[in-house]
Amino acid sequence: MTAPRVILGIAGASGAALGxxxxRQLRALGAEVDLVVSPAAERTxxxxxxxxxxxxxxxxxxxxxxVRDIGASIASGSVPVAGMIVAPCSMRSLAAIAHGLDDNLLTRAAGVQLKERRRLVLLPREAPLTLAHxxxxxxxxxxxxxxxxxVPAFYLLPVSVQDITDQIAARAxxxxxVAKPIALQWSDDEPGLAERVVGDL
Ligand SMILES: Cc1cc2nc3c(=O)[nH]c(=O)nc-3n(C[C@H](O)[C@H](O)[C@H](O)COP(=O)(O)O)c2cc1C
Known part of the structure; x- marks a missing residue:
């Protein structure tokens, strides 16, 4: 099987570690990663x-x-990619994608996934949320x-921010x-974990 080609967009929301x-996890799967980072994300x-x-x-x-290279390969639907993850996704990039602005390479590539009916996974981060969001x-x-x-998978009882981050990234x-599932899975065979947390209260 050929390695999947995946676009990773990183927008300027908090949670840059998600990107x-x-x-890291795409690379471990052997995927080809096309990276595009917004100027705000460089800062975060x-x-x-x-x-x-x-x-x-x-x-x-x-x-x-x-992000300014609007003529990059991933700006065109003719280039076959498996899909795109935007991690994290800012409210600005979300708005641009929602309104089809295609105003930079990140939002253009996201729009291409939608028009080509390919997977687009957005990790929108803001709190609290306005009606516009x-x-x-x-x-x-x-x-x-x-x-x-x-948001954390509390039911998996993460012990570190890295645990939380890696699980969300794996779910994305x-x-x-494009590959066998890598995220941790809930198992009802281990009720002892939940009992331990309750015991610590
Ligand atoms: C440290 C820092 C944290 C930010 N956190 C968020 C956030 O969590 N969510 C969000 O939507 N915008 C956040 N912003 C604001 C965005 O970076 C800003 O709206 C920017 O214009 C987004 O541009 P982009 O969508 O091209 O990345 C943050 C900015 C900074 C500097």
Missing amino acids: LSVA LQAECGADALQWLGAMATRTHS LRNMTAVAEMGAILLPP IDLLG
């Missing part, structure tokens, strides 16, 4: 993940595209995007349907 985790990556984060991401990616989420869902808000990858 790093998606990149530096603020939340450190000065080397952008360079590290570049090393994970098969191809890194400038909710309406834009409804609009992209109606167009076929999958919304995966980066699983939603693309």
Whole structure:
């Protein structure tokens, strides 16, 4: 089987580590990763993940595209990719995708996934949410995007922020349907875990 080609967009919402985790896990699966990072995301990556984060991401990616390069390969539906994950997705990029603006390479590539009926998984991060945010989420869902808000899987009893981040990133990858599922799965065979948490209260 040939390696799936996946676009990873990182927009300037908090949760930049989600993008790093998606990149690392896609790479571990052997996927080709086309990376596009917005200018605001460059700032959140530096603020939340450190000065080397952008360079590290570049090393994970098969191809890194400038967000201004509206003529990049991934701007065209003629280039076969399996789908796209935007992790995290800012409310600005969400709005641009919801309204079909295609105003930079990240939002253009997302729009291409929608028009080609390919998987588009968005990890929108904002709190609390305005009516505009909710309406834009409804609009992209109606167009076929999958919304995966980066909320913790509390039922898996994560012990670190890294656990939470990796699980959300793994679920985003699983939603693309390009490989065997990698996310941790709930098992009702282990009730002792929940008992332990309750015992700590
Ligand atoms: C440190 C930091 C954290 C931010 N967190 C969020 C956030 O969680 N959600 C959001 O929608 N915007 C957030 N923003 C604002 C966006 O970066 C801003 O709206 C930007 O225009 C988004 O551009 P982009 O969609 O091209 O990445 C944050 C900005 C900074 C500097």
